[in-house]
Structures are given as C-alpha cells and as structure tokens.
Amino acid sequence: MRVIIVGAGEVGYHIAKKLSDEKRDVVLIDKDPGKIRRINENLDVQAFLGSGTSPKMLRQAGIQDAQLLVAATDMDEVNLIACLLARNLNRYAVKIARVRNQEYLQEKSLFSKDLLGVDLIINTQSMMVETILNLMDIPGASEVIDFLGGAVKLVSFLIFEDSPLAGKKLSELSNQEGKLLVGAIVRGHKILIPNGNDTIQPMDLVYFVIKKSELDQTLSRLHMPAKPMRNVIIVGAGGTGMAVAKALDQRRLNVKLIDQDGAKCKEANRLLEKVVVIKGDGGDRDLLIEENARAMDMLIAVTDDEESNVLISLLAKE
Numbered sequence: 001m002r003v004i005i006v007g008a009g010e011v012g013y014h015i016a017k018k019l020s021d022e023k024r025d026v027v028l029i030d031k032d033p034g035k036i037r038r039i040n041e042n043l044d045v046q047a048f049l050g051s052g053t054s055p056k057m058l059r060q061a062g063i064q065d066a067q068l069l070v071a072a073t074d075m076d077e078v079n080l081i082a083c084l085l086a087r088n089l090n091r092y093a094v095k096i097a098r099v100r101n102q103e104y105l106q107e108k109s110l111f112s113k114d115l116l117g118v119d120l121i122i123n124t125q126s127m128m129v130e131t132i133l134n135l136m137d138i139p140g141a142s143e144v145i146d147f148l149g150g151a152v153k154l155v156s157f158l159i160f161e162d163s164p165l166a167g168k169k170l171s172e173l174s175n176q177e178g179k180l181l182v183g184a185i186v187r188g189h190k191i192l193i194p195n196g197n198d199t200i201q202p203m204d205l206v207y208f209v210i211k212k213s214e215l216d217q218t219l220s221r222l223h224m225p226a227k228p229m230r231n232v233i234i235v236g237a238g239g240t241g242m243a244v245a246k247a248l249d250q251r252r253l254n255v256k257l258i259d260q261d262g263a264k265c266k267e268a269n270r271l272l273e274k275v276v277v278i279k280g281d282g283g284d285r286d287l288l289i290e291e292n293a294r295a296m297d298m299l300i301a302v303t304d305d306e307e308s309n310v311l312i313s314l315l316a317k318e
Helices: 010-021 033-042 055-060 076-089 102-106 124-137 170-175 212-221 239-250 262-271 285-290 306-317
Strands: 002-006 025-030 046-049 068-071 094-098 120-122 143-147 152-158 181-187 190-192 205-211 231-235 254-259 276-279 298-301
Touching: 002 010, 002 076, 010 025, 010 033, 025 033, 033 046, 055 076, 068 076, 076 094, 124 143, 124 239, 152 212, 205 212, 231 239, 231 306, 239 254, 239 262, 254 262, 262 276, 285 306, 298 306
Parallel strands: 002 025, 002 068, 025 046, 068 094, 094 120, 231 254, 231 298, 254 276
Antiparallel strands: 143 152, 152 205, 181 190, 181 205
C-alpha cells in the first residue's frame, strides 16, 4: 500500500513513522530541507524536497499508484489544493486533509468530496478538545472513543495490582448483575480479543464498551466512580488552549488560563466570560503554587512548545 504524505511537520512525521512501522510504502513531500533531512535520518521512507501542490512533484512521488494521500501541512489551503490535484491525478486514492480554520469546517457544502475530492477532513484541534473533554468526564480513563454520536463509548483503563479487577476472569464479570463487555485487552505489545476464559492481569490496558446511559453504573461496578472535575488550569492561550477554555467556560467550570503573551491574555479576557486569565509563565513553579495547582482536578498544558508542555505537566504533578 503506497501512502503519500504532504507535510513533514510533527503531524506528518508521526503519521509516517506509524505507517512505516507497519511496513507501508510511505512517501513524504515537504519544502523544508531541514524537515526532509530529519525524515531521512530517522525514518525508513522516501522523502522528496518540493511542494505538495505541484502536479509534477505528486507524479514523482507516485500519486498514480497511491491508495492514500494525507495532506498534513500547517497551511489549510495547501492541504486542500493537494487533495484537489490528487483527485485529478488518481481518482481512486483516498484523500485526507488536515484543516485548522474553523470557518472552513463550518462551510461543509463548499468543501465536499464532489467539489474538492477530500474524503475526510481532520481538525486536530477539535479532536484534542474532544479528547480532553472525554477524559474529564471519565477520570482515570486512559482513552475514550465515542461511537454513534457518543451513545456508546470505548473506554480503556490501566489495571493496577491493587485493582479489584486484577486476577478476575472475564466470565466472572459477565456473571455479575449487568453484563460488562470487554472489547480488547492490550498486554505489553500484544492486542488480545478476549473470551470468557481470559484473566485480567496487572498492567493490562482493558477496553470496555459502555453505553452512555449506563456509564455511571458501570464505572461504579468497576470501582472507578466518576468524580466530577470542576477546577482546571490551562497553560497556553493559543488556538487549542482557547478552544478548551471556551468549552469549559460553557460548562461553567472553575478555569484559570495562563499565558505569557499579553495580547493573547487580553483577547482571552474579551472572549471568555468566567475564566480567570493570568499573564505569566506556566512553567514557573512559584506561579503554579500561588494559583494552587496542587488542588486542581486537572492541569492542561497546550503551549506551542511540546517540551514545555511536558515540563509543566511534571511540575504540576509535584
């Protein structure tokens, strides 16, 4: 299976790495020599220096034989044009575009498959916000995936040694009042499709299929009752931070938003109703202590710097 990825930034890089690990035939296109160099040094994929909006470059990358094109640059227009060209060069390939501009997402009829040839539009910011909100709704969960518009959820929990589920057969769970449906178990590097004879072991990542209407009852039976999260600190008032803050503001939660950029803070104050906006360095231990980060239910670090996000999260855990 040949996959062409336009854009070798963080999104494109990680998609390429994942597909390369699965032994797919991956081709990457980017205009930045530094990014191409990084790809060549770290991944077993083909990398071309050039533009994904060039028909010649797409042909050189083998678009005519590709089954999938992923346009994942930081520019929405480039991604949409790359998909449009790919449709004309290979109408059978599946085209996926990364789009960040909310205005584009609201005009779905203008960006339909028939007009631009885009089979799927992905907004990573919206996906991140949805992920954060889902994890807030189910504290302790490692992952939450919605199906049927959220009516059914696939929820994973890491099982520790002191968990009441550790050492139990799945048939025991099914025999309890109200059947528990286990969809999968991840054990080490293996994914198990379980049956009733399988036993849950410590450090298993167990995926439960749960109806939304039975969520509280099921979590209680799993000894993981949902404690509502009401106090949140967000570090970073960029696009993602603001989107999360707006969503939590609508829920009327107690939210503090920290950013060093005075202009971003001013804009946040204008747009957010109940959120407390603080101009400062979210990586400053004294500031986190002053804002009582230890007592918060959740800290969300979404600055533009991934290393800073990790460090801020580690500071908050202390």
